[in-house]
Amino acid sequence: MTLAPPRPNAFDPSILSSSASDLALAGGLTFYVGEQTLTYQSNGQTIDCFEGADRGDTAVRLSLEAWQDLTSQMRTFVGLMLTDDLLVERGSFDRLFDWEPVLRYLHAGIVPYDPSRAAFNGRDPLASFTLATPDEELAAQLNTMGYLHVKKVFSQEEMDAANEEVDRLVELARPGDDQSWWVTKEDGTSALCRLVYASLRSSLFASMEVDPRIRRLGTLLDPSLKTAPDRMEGAAILIKVPGKTDGLSNIPWHTDCGTGGHAFFCPAVAIGIQFTGSTAETGNLKVVPGSHGQTLHFQWQSKFENVPVVAIDTEPGDVTVHIQDLTHSSPKPTGEGLRRTMYVTHYPPSLWDHVGAGAALNDLVRNRNDKVAEIKRP
Numbered sequence: 526m527t528l529a530p531p532r533p534n535a536f537d538p539s540i541l542s543s544s545a546s547d548l549a550l551a552g553g554l555t556f557y558v559g560e561q562t563l564t565y566q567s568n569g570q571t572i573d574c575f576e577g578a579d580r581g582d583t584a585v586r587l588s589l590e591a592w593q594d595l596t597s598q599m600r601t602f603v604g605l606m607l608t609d610d611l612l613v614e615r616g617s618f619d620r621l622f623d624w625e626p627v628l629r630y631l632h633a634g635i636v637p638y639d640p641s642r643a644a645f646n647g648r649d650p651l652a653s654f655t656l657a658t659p660d661e662e663l664a665a666q667l668n669t670m671g672y673l674h675v676k677k678v679f680s681q682e683e684m685d686a687a688n689e690e691v692d693r694l695v696e697l698a699r700p701g702d703d704q705s706w707w708v709t710k711e712d713g714t715s716a717l718c719r720l721v722y723a724s725l726r727s728s729l730f731a732s733m734e735v736d737p738r739i740r741r742l743g744t745l746l747d748p749s750l751k752t753a754p755d756r757m758e759g760a761a762i763l764i765k766v767p768g769k770t771d772g773l774s775n776i777p778w779h780t781d782c783g784t785g786g787h788a789f790f791c792p793a794v795a796i797g798i799q800f801t802g803s804t805a806e807t808g809n810l811k812v813v814p815g816s817h818g819q820t821l822h823f824q825w826q827s828k829f830e831n832v833p834v835v836a837i838d839t840e841p842g843d844v845t846v847h848i849q850d851l852t853h854s855s856p857k858p859t860g861e862g863l864r865r866t867m868y869v870t871h872y873p874p875s876l877w878d879h880v881g882a883g884a885a886l887n888d889l890v891r892n893r894n895d896k897v898a899e900i901k902r903p
């Protein structure tokens with residue numbers, strides 16, 4: 526059996542050439558897959574693939590099943606490492622991230638993001654909308670940018686009630702309860718940063734999850750998408766802890782399929798209901814407009830200079846919408862923190878073929894902070 530994926534003529538030589546130039550100094554990457562060996566290498570002009578060759582500066586070992594998951598976009602390098610299904614035998618784990626964009630192109634045709642190819646089709650990345658905006662316009666903006674800001678979807682009274690309900694669930698939450706994520710603050714104490722599966726223990730959040738306003742925004746691009754209350758952490762409420770923290774409260778640039786699942790849940794659409802509103806001081810959402818459906822190295826700041834970034838400031842009752850493979854971040858609050866956002870994600874039906882109730886990767890690693898800290902990437 527050959528490991529190398531077929532190389533259709535459809536590959537754009539300029540994309541391969543640009544990737545090869547980026548990787549010219551990175552050294553090759555060798556995969557040991559069962560008894561077989563494969564090396565990817567840049568010759569400065571394009572990317573070569575050598576079956577049987579063991580000449581990469583970095584070499585990793587994985588099973589044939591894991592290799593198939595990697596090449597079919599079921600799992601990523603990070604996802605495989607979190608489950609101990611990938612072993613770095615030589616070189617550095619970081620080098621895998623340098624290779625990831627072009628490998629996703631070679632394996633699955635997913636284009637590496639490049640700011641020189643970003644096209645907004647005359648649209649404004651800073652535009653915001655209301656529910657009075659026609660669906661066609663909302664969908665066109667979402668398709669172009671990968672996100673939307675919709676104002677005044679919920680009233681202040683509705684948000685007040687939601688915050689009271691969050692207070693109730695926060696009171697009940699405990700570290701290790703499997704319904705919450707915690708971070709360690711500088712003084713060594715624990716702080717709650719996320720409630721998961723919130724709609725399963727709150728009738729208010731269960732009704733919000735199926736609210737027609739949310740369903741409308743969640744299905745703008747595809748009416749077959751639906752919410753998953755009992756899997757993929759269901760309705761998850763983010764609470765941005767102020768100050769310096771250790772753990773997954775402040776999440777650097779990432780995509781929501783960064784640990785895997787791209788093949789069966791993208792392009793899922795996440796709705797962020799802003800219970801408190803958000804600014805840089807409370808830790809707002811930042812996005813790279815138009816980066817969805819592509820791969821952008823998570824340390825892109827050291828690779829590209831002119832990547833557009835939008836920080837979305839919101840009022841209580843506003844809603845953000847993002848396609849899950851959009852590159853985005855949840856930075857450290859510059860001030861008092863405590864943004865509260867409930868994410869209700871709408872998934873393609875294929876999710877249910879692959880992920881059981883409470884059986885996503887996050888469920889597995891929620892209480893394994895040591896392993897997550899090792900990687901520092903969601």
Ligand SMILES: [Fe+2]
Binds near residue numbers: 779780781853
């Ligand atoms: Fe995210």
